[in-house]
Amino acid sequence: MGAADKVAIDAPFGWPEPFIRAISSEPGRWPLDPDEIRAPLERRTTDFLVRDRTGKTPLSVTTDRIAYCAMRCASLLGALDSPRDGSGRAAEAYPDAALRCWLPTLFTGSLQSYKTKNNAAARGRRRILLAGLLGELGNDFNITDAQQAAVADSDDCLDAFVCALLARAAAAHRTVLPSTPEHQALAMIEGWIHLPEPESLRQLIDRRVPSNQSEIQ
Template sequence: MSTTLGIDLASQAQKTGVCVIEWSGSGARVRTLHRGGPEAGDEPLRAAIRSGHTKVAIDAPFGWPEPFVAAIRGDEWPDVEARALAYRETDRFVHKRAGKLALSVSTDKIAYCAFRCARLLSGLDAPRDGSGLAVEAYPDAALRCWLPTSFAQRPAPSYKGEPGSERREELVDVLLAGLGDRFDIGTGRDDCVKSDDCLDALLCALIARAAERGKTIPPGDEHAASARAEGWIHLPEPGSLAQLID
């Protein structure tokens, strides 16, 4: 038996989603799924990450674009395009592969999540490329890899916020159908429909399982160096959803 931890990290605890999935030879069940509360604070999350899970996936950037880091360290103005300062190699790879462009960690408010993530992982064997305990996750892009192309990539409203509840219900039902009868979500289906933070936390825990089983796309030789410095978003292999359960 093993467990994976998924964290939909926000800059504040009340918007942070947490999910633990227990995996065994007979199937899998969602053991914990919640949004906010005391368990979503920094110290409880640090303890949870260190509590023996086989893999952890966090929806937050693990690093910054190398040209951006060089620019703020240097004494001269950088002669590079703005996109090189705004986006990492992994962001461009995900956009090409899944059709979804991540938020820019150097220009957007998601940098606050990256600051918090760095503190949570401090002192752990957690290389930024995901080769250790923790991997960087992007739930929306993962859905596009796991779900049928005709469903995941068709024009559709966002599943975020209160207006996205109907879309979340649709996504959760398709996701559970792909996982099969041996995946027990318990009361988590309603939680995911009510909160996109819960849905993203569930997806992160599934991405952690995919990474544990070698069912995510690692950085190739051409991206290895940048992944170690900037981080690497672990996209699941297409069609691998049902393979997450033994």
């Protein structure tokens, strides 16, 4: 991560607080009856808020493979001594949801996912999203032809590019933060997905956030 003051990491920063309590309970006892709703154990408060704001539901950190990423991320956060709410050096990112905040008009109806690999339609979708981002960033934003080609060719590169932009947004205080004491407390335990303010892209360049304040991760 070099000397970057702020990084955005595409991985969950924590686990649902009810899940933590459940697995910490008396051995052999599970706090739910078989027919009870399991949603609070499967997803965090921030996951539900992201779904409500963007229509995109994050993967479950307790029941999906993304749990492996979360475990690696926990070690990284420990090494950085960064709190889970994103107030330190690292902020939690969800690139797909961030794109929906910045480019809402490009996420209407049933459109091809940009995540599909080795697919011409997905590459075309990534080009459209990249063009939308660059249009908002304006002419002062520098990106090489090779970098644009990499973003169009790979969903991982597009996600990394969005993470870099989101790190700048977080450094410039242009992301949505927990708005209640309850959410603030939960964010320190569960993590908090930093969604960008909808009109923040061009302002990131206008504000001249120093180049060492964001880094792709």
